[in-house]
Amino acid sequence: MQPEAVIFDIGNVLTTWNPEAFYDRAIGPDRRAQLFAEVDLHGMNLAVDAGALFRETIYDWADRNPTWAAEIRFWHDRWDELASPRIEGSIALLRALRRKGVPVFTLTNFGSHAY
Template sequence: MTPSAVVFDIGNVLITWNPERFYDAQLGEARRRELFAAVDLHGMNDRIDAGALFRETIYELADQTPEWATEIRWWHDHWIDMAAPRIEHSIALLRALRAKGVPVFALTNFGIHSFAYAKTQYDFLGEFDRAYVSGHMGVIKPDPRIFEMVEQDCGIAPEALLFTDDRADNIAAATARGWQVHLFAGPQGWATRLVAAGLLTAEEAGL
């Protein structure tokens, strides 16, 4: 079936998301590993993605963990440095699909306030036909409920949705709902998948 809409994850699909790389540059790998073993920064970020306040959640954890307080606050104060750079070929694919009249959605684990901030830094985040942001939805991938909520809102049958994400657990959850899927490992493979789906020509996909 030719997809009726294409659904993009954002982190590591349209924008590189690599907090470890940022902390390695600041602290060195050994010290970063010590930090991440001592403090559940990704768990903190999951709470933000599920709707918790951005700055307040991070600063509260910093206050509770004085030995790492400065480094924890970096998650807020230097957030945009962790969510960079743009993945230009993927952005071009998003725009090529929209130019062909293909509805393009985002389905992303993203905090309410961090997404609002990211939109001020990345113009393409305002270009989706629909943006499904976990912080507003109160549930994060790979919970099956978030995929069900997308289906209910857009009114498109699961099998007519083509979804790309860089995490296998999210892809597995979408597959279980009956979605068409592509495990993102780079924009070249995603471009090839969109051509195979009959949505873009090779030229339009930059191949």
């Protein structure tokens, strides 16, 4: 029996979503821990997920937290690195379904300007 359609989530299904790991690579684990303790980056991300403008929201948070401004802007400026790497097994499944003619859709709560 072939499915009528398949819906894939993006974050942690098609791409890895682990901002802490990205920041560990970008600025080191100690500085990342300090950044996340001092700035509610997940709260900022929730605002974007809820519909706030992607770049404007992130840059506003950076302006309000000048000590970490450059690092906060990574959330926007290095988005492709932040929302990666791809999860190859899921990508292979998506492609196999498409080859069989199964309609495939994606679903995400990423803000519309991030997606």
